[in-house]
Amino acid sequence: MTDRSLSSDVAFTPAVKALQQRKGSRGGYRRMEEKGGWQTTVTPELAAFLAERDSFFLATASADGQPYIQHRGGAAGFLRVIDERTLGFADFRGNRQYVSLGNLSENPKAYLFLIDYARRQRIKIWGTARVVEDDPALIERLRPEGYAGTPEQAILFEIAAWDANCPQHIPQLIAAKDVAAALAERDRRILVLEAELARARAIA
Structure with a gap:
């Protein structure tokens, strides 16, 4: 496979490859390219x-x-x-x-x-x-x-x-709707536990 046929060449232009070579990362990306690119x-x-x-x-x-x-x-x-x-x-x-x-x-x-x-x-x-x-x-x-x-x-x-x-x-950011759902589930679980505790105290 020649360099011209590599899918990653859409981003890794000759100028980009020259910079990768100068800054020391070209070897790793060349190994990726040898496996067929992206x-x-x-x-x-x-x-x-x-x-x-x-x-x-x-x-x-x-x-x-x-x-x-x-x-x-x-x-x-x-x-x-x-x-x-x-x-x-x-x-x-x-x-x-x-x-x-x-x-x-x-x-x-x-x-x-x-x-x-x-x-x-x-x-x-x-x-x-x-x-x-x-x-x-x-x-x-x-x-x-x-x-x-x-x-x-x-x-x-x-x-x-x-x-x-x-x-x-x-x-790491969490969507507001996911946070709201997690808090609602926590609150629901707290109510269940409080009800169980109240029943246990009544029996005692």
């Missing part, structure tokens, strides 16, 4: 990770390379697996600046960044994206059930490569 299709593990995410970051760039990152949120699993190389989501109306859509109209290269703060896991996905406005059936298929709002279009993302980062430096 994943290029959706695995069961990636599908399970996506199904639990209720937000992600979408990065695009204009024709002259000006980058832009936008947060997308919705119901858990709103970023759907279409097939082993394609992801998609219904794009709901927001502030109507349309920066991401404008960028994709002239530069299809895109990037997804997904993070699970509770488990300190993150996934990076490189690829290309396109906007679909004239397929109502697709848009409805991607619309999360019961989610308020009207989708304006769908965005389909074709995977070029993806990789999982180590948990280093990721702060």
Whole structure:
């Protein structure tokens, strides 16, 4: 396999590899490359990770390379697996600046960044994206059930490569709804124990 065919080359450009060489990390990444580079299709593990995410970051760039990152949120699993190389989501109306859509109209290269703060896991996905406005059936298929709002279009993302980062430096954060559920369960358990204690004292 030549360097040109490595999936990780989507990120490891010659300039990046030169810096890795100078700073001492090229050897480790070369060993990764010798095993075939990064994943290029959706695995069961990636599908399970996506199904639990209720937000992600979408990065695009204009024709002259000006980058832009936008947060997308919705119901858990709103970023759907279409097939082993394609992801998609219904794009709901927001502030109507349309920066991401404008960028994709002239530069299809895109990037997804997904993070699970509770488990300190993150996934990076490189690829290309396109906007679909004239397929109502697709848009409805991607619309999360019961989610308020009207989708304006769908965005389909074709995977070029993806990789999982180590948990280093990721702060562990717990979603407010999960904290509330844990506190509610604690309070319920306290009431049960207090009732059991009261009955025991009455018998004594």
